[in-house]
Amino acid sequence: MPEKLEESLGSLIQQLLALEFGLRLCLAKNETCGASPVVFPVHAMPGDAVPLSAITDYSTLGALIDRYNSWAKDQGKREISTRFVELRDAIAHGRLCKFDDGKTPHDKVPWTLVKFSKPARNGQTVNVTFRQEITREWVSEQLSETRLASGMLAAEFMDLKL
Numbered sequence: 001m002p003e004k005l006e007e008s009l010g011s012l013i014q015q016l017l018a019l020e021f022g023l024r025l026c027l028a029k030n031e032t033c034g035a036s037p038v039v040f041p042v043h044a045m046p047g048d049a050v051p052l053s054a055i056t057d058y059s060t061l062g063a064l065i066d067r068y069n070s071w072a073k074d075q076g077k078r079e080i081s082t083r084f085v086e087l088r089d090a091i092a093h094g095r096l097c098k099f100d101d102g103k104t105p106h107d108k109v110p111w112t113l114v115k116f117s118k119p120a121r122n123g124q125t126v127n128v129t130f131r132q133e134i135t136r137e138w139v140s141e142q143l144s145e146t147r148l149a150s151g152m153l154a155a156e157f158m159d160l161k162l
């Protein structure tokens with residue numbers, strides 16, 4: 001695990017991105033039934049039109065996991081946990097801060113990740129939808145689970161025979 005907590009969070013973000021890309025690769029290969037190679041438009045520039053595929057579509061992580069799990073279930077394969085959606089959304093849309101109590105030295109105050117809902121109908125309140133103290137142990141556990149899922153997808157992509 002990286003030395004600093006900030007580096008560990010960066011590694012977790014990298015693993016979540018790899019998980020999404022792995023889902024997209026498996027779906028692209030599956031949805032073309034292997035008839036054409038999976039193409040990533042790496043040289044495309046802003047404004048270029050590229051073919052629509054699982055690689056390029058605008059699906060959310062949750063939609064990608066649902067599509068993959070539908071296929072995996074039909075094939076008797078392991079499914080990907082939907083818990084990664086909550087984790088990814090909390091990191092992408094949450095607030096990472098320290099709640100300083102005024103007594104604890106600042107460098108000893110833990111980081112906390114908090115995510116809020118859309119405003120209630122009254123427009124005056126929001127609900128807390130995610131709250132997690134960011135410890136090295138928690139980040140290590142998330143990294144381990146995400147790496148395991150990404151590795152499973154990589155192996156599945158290599159073994160996918162259609």
